[in-house]
Amino acid sequence: MAQGDPRPAVVIDTGILGGREPVLRGTRVPARDVAAAVRHGLPMEEILQDYPSLTAEMVEEAVRYVAAEPLRDRPQAPSAAVPAGGRLVRRGFVPHARDDG
Numbered sequence: 001m002a003q004g005d006p007r008p009a010v011v012i013d014t015g016i017l018g019g020r021e022p023v024l025r026g027t028r029v030p031a032r033d034v035a036a037a038v039r040h041g042l043p044m045e046e047i048l049q050d051y052p053s054l055t056a057e058m059v060e061e062a063v064r065y066v067a068a069e070p071l072r073d074r075p076q077a078p079s080a081a082v083p084a085g086g087r088l089v090r091r092g093f094v095p096h097a098r099d100d101g
Contacts, residue, residue, distance in 0.1 A: 009061035022069070024062060027053045034059055035066035 010022045010031045022031045029051050037047050
């Protein structure tokens with residue numbers, strides 16, 4: 001990234017990693033992986049060796065992005081107890097047919 005470049009360094013591209021993971025612009029490198037390397041104390045030189053397509057500024061942008069956009073857990077569906085005589089079908093309850101025969 002050129003100094004003062006107004007374009008974001010971290011992007012989400014539907015053609016890269018299914019559009020589910022933010023990457024550093026112009027690469028396929030996940031921003032969260034780079035930020036995790038920094039968080040775990042890897043020296044900048046080692047990160048740049050591991051990811052030769054990155055610059056020190058891109059690494060710093062990845063760290064800032066992850067700090068500003070923390071990964072959030074997916075909401076969990078509430079667990080439901082199936083009432084007696086029923087069964088769970090597509091998140092709704094359907095009573096069993098009675099066989100009074």
